[in-house]
Amino acid sequence: MRNNALSLFFLVAFLLSLVGQSFAGVADANADQLANGGSAVSWWQYVTSSEFAVDVAENWQSEYLQFLLFIVITVWLVQRGSPESKKPGEEGRGSDAEQKVGRHTVPGSPAWAGATGLRRTLYGNSLGLLMGLIFVLSWLAQSVTGTANYNRRQLSQLQDPVSWGGYVASPDFWNRTLQNWQSELLAVLSMVVLSIYLRQRGSPESKPVGTPHEETSTEV
Incomplete structure (x- = not known):
């Protein structure tokens, strides 16, 4: 878990956001359907629709x-x-x-x-x-x-x-x-x-805090 924590975090965050998008999307789609005199659709109907697929x-x-x-x-x-x-x-x-x-x-x-x-x-x-x-x-x-x-x-x-x-x-x-x-x-x-x-202490996407601005790479 520790050796793969970064990828696991983003995998879980991705899945949660995808599921969240599906529920928010079906609610928005149904609100639009009802406002235009249509009928609501189920969550499954929405996630298998072209509307959801194109957004993803x-x-x-x-x-x-x-x-x-x-x-x-x-x-x-x-x-x-x-x-x-x-x-x-x-x-x-x-x-x-x-x-x-x-x-x-x-x-x-x-x-x-x-x-x-x-x-x-x-x-x-x-x-x-x-x-x-x-x-x-x-x-x-x-x-x-x-x-x-x-x-x-x-x-x-x-x-x-x-x-x-x-x-x-x-x-x-x-x-x-x-x-x-x-x-x-x-x-x-x-x-x-x-x-x-700018710096973020401890992040590999940042230079060490005290590194001069003009230094491009800190890799040996």
Whole structure:
């Protein structure tokens, strides 16, 4: 428990917030239904609906876009003074010795770190590849469930439904998508810049309290 406390905390917090969203969402949806002369739906009907699914998917895709961009862009771009960045001059993918791959592996290194060719390439980029895959899948889930939810509203107003491509090109889709993207990118920007000048004692996301502002990395 102690060795996995951080991941367990966020897993429990995630599940509680997801359940909380479902109950708050069904209450809000039923209030809207009743106000418009419709009938209330059960919790199960709501959590299996396109309305709930699109709200969840659009948040997930923006989160994974944030992590994908941060993981990949920090390979090449730096921010002087930020603990979220490599030191200026250390941009790039690093040498085999720095990355402990090939003949530079150490006891306990993952097996594929010592492999050659495609296996090493895949493992050496596996974090970004997985984050990118989850982003794409959640974006697709958002677009499909969003199309279903949008068409449900269209039909309730006696208007024609749209195709998947028509919805993806619609203002409704991009309004929902860009609302999430801008908030996630602002959060990353805030973390990168504020961590130059502000501290949180004991946090690995912060420099030690007495570290000079201009020091970019405290790792040996």
